[in-house]
Amino acid sequence: MPLMPDRAAPSPAPPVLKRATLVDVAAHAGTSTISVSRALRRPAMVSEGLRARIMQAVQELGYVSDTAASALASRRSGVIGVLIPSVADAVFGDLLDGLYDAVAATPYTLQLGNTRSDAATEERLIRIHLGQRPAGLILAGIDQSSAARAALERAECPVVQIMDLTENPVDMQVGFSHHAAARTATGHLLARGYHAPAFIGARIDPRTERRLAGYREAMAEAGLAHRARVVTTPKPSSVGMGSTLFRRLRQYAPDADAVLCNDDDLALGALFAAQRAGLSVGREIGICGFNDLDVMAAAFPALTSVRTPRREIGAAALSMIATRLWDGDVAPPIRDLGFKLMVRASTERV
Amino acid sequence: MPLMPDRAAPSPAPPVLKRATLVDVAAHAGTSTISVSRALRRPAMVSEGLRARIMQAVQELGYVSDTAASALASRRSGVIGVLIPSVADAVFGDLLDGLYDAVAATPYTLQLGNTRSDAATEERLIRIHLGQRPAGLILAGIDQSSAARAALERAECPVVQIMDLTENPVDMQVGFSHHAAARTATGHLLARGYHAPAFIGARIDPRTERRLAGYREAMAEAGLAHRARVVTTPKPSSVGMGSTLFRRLRQYAPDADAVLCNDDDLALGALFAAQRAGLSVGREIGICGFNDLDVMAAAFPALTSVRTPRREIGAAALSMIATRLWDGDVAPPIRDLGFKLMVRASTERV
DNA sequence: ATGAAAGCGCTAACAG
């Protein structure tokens, strides 16, 4: 599909005042285009006097460099691609916030791709982005298809996989262990005296699987593998779904006295469902979330959750790319930013 | 700042297998570059036989068109810029979801800019985006600085202002009336028998101002202008802030028996604070939110809110740009997508 | 420190 169809361009060509180019600026400043280019990109390469004249000309003509021409000539774009499963999810919202904050101080631009947790879509987006000779690529997760991995390994730009940790990243990596986080949270529930903590999760993806494994491991270590109860759904997560899963859990496993939720939305839904059922949250039923969105601390009762360093991951990913681009080497290329269990009233057994 | 510093390029030039270009494909298919270009962009312009040969060559060489070269030669990029105040806000998350959904069916790419509700940043971003000769520009809000407006009016691409409605848009527009929405919500509270509904809001921006005006207007129409109570803060909105503002309101105006919240986060915070204070939500204190995020219906008690068509606005904005680009004309260029009051238990006076 | 010349890979314009 072309960017515009044949019959387009009905506009009777208004007297478009052509935007100023390097040539215009050079003429205006009485120098050559290359000097203007240099004055703009590496001011140190141009004598002070010339630079001043050029800058003034730039000002007067309102010159703005043409991204496309620059990218073509230098074979390098200022675009850093970011591929995430969802733009509406609060978890990725925080990540993006960190990313956009960090990129503001650099000459780079972010370009977002929405994979919808779909491997084929991710593969396609990776190809499209690589076609733009990006300055860098940031990917959520470590579960790219093998075809995607192959393409990435051939990529001529820094690649950072984020949110998760793996033994063999494509290139660089920053995240935390979902397995360890869930294991810690489950351990906390057990330590607090809950005898049968269950697990609920929606839209099971590889990250969820790793959390679930952490839950199972903690249960097994406590000799409670036989008491593990898991309720999941392939549907997307939401607060409403949290309530639904909680009710389902109560039916399926009435003995469950605590629930580790795969994300905070589910935990909030579980809270509301428990309240509806007249349960005393904390005493009769423990609830623990995952991510620690702002709402968890504000809820009544306040909800325990695993705080994950989303914003920090965004900032770190960008800094790793910038460092690689400017200094050539990043150490260490794999960073575990950890997590922190935020214990609150919802798991106070009292 | 250059995209890469002088001392970069320490890599000893690995035997980079140059990516295939149009010339390569043309040679491989035994034709000219322009035919390949056409076969890719307007298949109808090329005979079936030639097209088949070209497509095969494209396949075999794994050819991917160079975005920069294409943009430079055609003076047109496939980028649609999107400028919003925050990427972490759930409200804009839904908008983006609608936008990304809609763009997937087009040859365009979205490029996000984060204005942080800052006029200067927005102005800068507008300039940067226009410098890329975007295919279109989507802006949240109608309150651009006059300098920004001037730049936009000179833009050679479709521009859509979204989320809000104004008399004189730069170009096209799709949104709803924040004033009318707040007015309706306030009217609902009064109709339900609340005698002194108050208003709480965080990070006052122009959109909030319009909602506040709607609240005041409804109060005035009911002859209750003297009972209007407003508590706001310049700090960002959050669930925790909702609790804070609610407590502040109770001190400042103990007689307030309902509260219209500027957004759902605040409403949720008000809910929790009310519960902490032992108030019966609905009977003793009415709570109404704004936007109707998923959590509102799931809360206990369920929270009344004004449903705003965020996803639909995203889809509509993109379709308006596509239509303008392809058909030349969009009718109507101004679209009011309305809102809907979702009445729930939190405003059941009983 | 500055400049001249030669493309980057693609598409518009104009032939055939």
Place this chain on the structure above:
DNA sequence: CTGTTAGCGCTTTCAT
């Protein structure tokens, strides 16, 4: 329907 010829605006050599 197909091809030729020129650039698009910038940056990279390579001189000076």
